[in-house]
Amino acid sequence: MSVVRSPLGRARGLGSAKHGVGHFIAQRVTAIALVLLLLWGAVSVVGLAHGDYSTATDWLHSPINAALAVLLAFAAFWHMQLGMRVIIEDYIQKASTKAALLVLNIFVGWLGGALTILAILKVALAPAGVSV
Amino acid sequence: MADAAPGPRPRPISPNIQLDGGVWRWHVTMFASILHRATGMGLYVGALVFMAWALSLAAGPGAYGAFQSLAASILGKIVLIGLTLCVFYHMGNGVRHLAWDSGYGFRPKTADTTAFVAFGFAVVATILLWAAILTTGAAQ
Numbered sequence: 001m002s003v004v005r006s007p008l009g010r011a012r013g014l015g016s017a018k019h020g021v022g023h024f025i026a027q028r029v030t031a032i033a034l035v036l037l038l039l040w041g042a043v044s045v046v047g048l049a050h051g052d053y054s055t056a057t058d059w060l061h062s063p064i065n066a067a068l069a070v071l072l073a074f075a076a077f078w079h080m081q082l083g084m085r086v087i088i089e090d091y092i093q094k095a096s097t098k099a100a101l102l103v104l105n106i107f108v109g110w111l112g113g114a115l116t117i118l119a120i121l122k123v124a125l126a127p128a129g130v131s132v
Numbered sequence: 133m134a135d136a137a138p139g140p141r142p143r144p145i146s147p148n149i150q151l152d153g154g155v156w157r158w159h160v161t162m163f164a165s166i167l168h169r170a171t172g173m174g175l176y177v178g179a180l181v182f183m184a185w186a187l188s189l190a191a192g193p194g195a196y197g198a199f200q201s202l203a204a205s206i207l208g209k210i211v212l213i214g215l216t217l218c219v220f221y222h223m224g225n226g227v228r229h230l231a232w233d234s235g236y237g238f239r240p241k242t243a244d245t246t247a248f249v250a251f252g253f254a255v256v257a258t259i260l261l262w263a264a265i266l267t268t269g270a271a272q
Contacts, residue, residue, distance in 0.1 A: 028233060031226050038219060042257075046264045052200075053193040060189070073186070076179050083172045112183050119186035 023082055030079035037072040057123050066124035073116040081109030164247035168225045171218040178215040216261060221254035 044065070048056055060066050084105045092098040188199035202208050228246045231237045237246055 028230060031230060035223055035227065038223060042219075042261050046261070046268055049265045050268060053189070053196045056189050056196065069186075073182065076182065080172075080176055080179050084176060087169065087173065112179060116179075116183040116186045119183075119190035122190045123186075 023085070027079065027082045030075045030082070033071070033075045034079055037068060037075060040068055041072055057126070060120065060123045063124075066120060069120045069124075070117050073113055073120065077109050077113030077116070081105060084109075159244075160247045161243050164225060164228075164250060168222060168229070171222040171225075174215065174218040175222060178218060181212075181215065213258065213262060216258045217254055220257040220261075221250060224250035224253040224257075 044059070048059060051059075060069065085102060088098060088101045088105060092101055185199060188195040203212060225247075228237065228250055231246075237243060
């Protein structure tokens with residue numbers, strides 16, 4: 001299978017702008033990343049569940065833990081936003097409602113991701129032993 | 133033509149709405165697909181719980197303690213165990229989707245089997261994780 005486009009479309013130089021699969025690929029790349037990050041996250045939760053505040057802040061002072069926690073937040077909120085986008089596109093038929101929900105979904109995704117990542121960084125970058 | 137039944141014949145209907153005696157029937161792959169979407173929507177809440185954890189930690193010991201006692205409450209545990217099931221089901225079934233995207237696993241028998249594997253993985257992984265969480269707590 002080469003190019004699925006009519007000869008006329010090809011002659012006019014019309015057709016794909018080569019960005020059509022961006023969401024598809026991002027959904028799958030974040031999925032692969034999330035399998036690995038969530039398995040690490042599950043192991044980490046066991047260590048944090050019964051610890052107190054300083055257990056968690058000490059844990060985030062490790063650059064490896066901080067980096068992986070940031071990446072987990074980034075991949076999770078991106079993947080979540082892409083998934084909810086498909087659900088909205090599938091089920092909401094009224095154009096204005098659909099547009100409003102798509103914008104809301106983008107805002108929730110970016111705001112939630114930004115808050116989570118900045119909160120992680122605030123703890124990770126605070127001097128050791130100091131309550132943030 | 134002459135001895136056709138009186139009145140118009142019933143109109144043909146799409147196979148997917150012939151609920152009684154049609155070609156449509158309930159199938160495990162259908163349930164697995166719906167559950168993938170449902171757990172994905174549940175994990176929207178899960179991401180917000182992750183956000184609440186990070187924000188409470190950044191806010192200080194008091195807020196983190198409040199988050200922890202909420203998470204340790206009965207309601208908190210029920211929500212978190214439910215979200216754990218969502219994570220592991222969505223993960224297992226997501227790998228199934230990645231295999232399909234690569235062109236593998238489309239034989240009906242294979243698709244049925246992998247659906248049950250995804251259910252089983254979700255339950256077993258959730259039990260193992262919560263056993264680890266609860267037993268390390270008892271040891272302290």
